[in-house]
């Protein structure tokens with residue numbers, strides 16, 4: 001940005017902000033944002049150092065607290081999400097950790113969807129339970145269960161939409177109204193849609209949780225995370241915990257995510273369109289019994305998803321292979337996956353490389369068969385995170401697998 005313009009971002013579109021928003025350039029005028037790979041910052045004199053340490057004056061001190069490259073990434077993500085402020089974290093899970101440490105204390109109660117990311121369920125349900133924070137896990141789609149779970153001590157609602165791997169969608173606006181009426185805050189994990197498709201704060205959410213590891217980086221290079229919220233929440237609740245607990249984002253990883261966000265809009269659009277075509281093709285395939293994708297008319301929350309996600313379904317879809325028994329189902333799913341040649345067999349998502357996984361034996365492998373059954377995840381389920389390869393190559397690759405069963 002030009003140094004003299006007053007509010008340089010006012011009125012700009014999200015695509016422009018994704019490319020331009022950053023802290024001021026250095027004296028060298030670099031066009032690509034600098035990577036400030038330094039652990040600490042020298043102070044002009046002791047008086048200034050004292051003022052900066054006490055918070056009286058802004059200024060960089062130490063990279064556990066703040067760093068200009070991390071600040072650029074935070075500024076860009078805040079503007080994309082439409083939030084006042086953002087704080088980068090070392091991973092998506094450390095963003096959830098910071099959220100809980102900043103907002104909760106012993107005796108508080110959380111309401112969380114039963115279908116959120118598995119590590120989030122573990123962190124809330126097991127780790128925070130050790131410190132006296134109670135969590136009720138409720139239906140992703142039935143808001144009555146959220147309402148019935150409210151207690152006088154409820155401080156936080158936690159949602160994720162669409163979910164992994166079944167792409168179930170919850171109504172962010174309805175949840176935000178319910179949270180507000182019970183004096184709780186609503187946090188939404190926006191990892192699957194990103195602000196390119198869905199902006200939870202504009203729908204009433206208080207906090208947006210990100211794993212930068214997924215679509216924000218977009219090319220499977222680094223682990224990163226962030227929380228977006230009001231200036232007050234970030235300053236009063238999150239920054240003090242960050243300074244003491246140190247789940248800081250490394251400047252290098254922040255820089256990779258910063259550059260990744262420059263192409264976020266076109267990637268999300270292109271990958272969503274590919275996923276839509278792929279899902280439509282799979283829905284007609286004789287060996288497939290069901291496809292889970294919010295962009296399909298057959299999806300139970302299709303209308304809500306289209307309204308909430310800028311008319312696009314996102315880049316992740318799942319499907320069930322036709323099978324006769326659980327053993328047959330697992331064998332067939334493995335056969336499909338192992339006969340593909342192009343797709344990556346790995347646990348990540350959000351990459352430009354298409355990824356194929358068997359959720360019941362990997363991401364959801366730690367659940368009991370009954371827990372999996374209750375979550376709707378059977379042995380014949382396969383998840384595909386669609387990348388940017390040519391669609392015909394992807395169809396041919398999956399056909400190698402489907403033809404083998």
Ligand SMILES: *Cc1c(COP(=O)(O)O)cnc(C)c1O
Pocket residue numbers: 091092093094117160164189191192210211212213214223224225
């Ligand atoms: C991957 C993921 C996380 C955790 O992010 P990490 O960067 O791996 O710690 C959280 N939520 C969702 C929805 C995810 O997919």
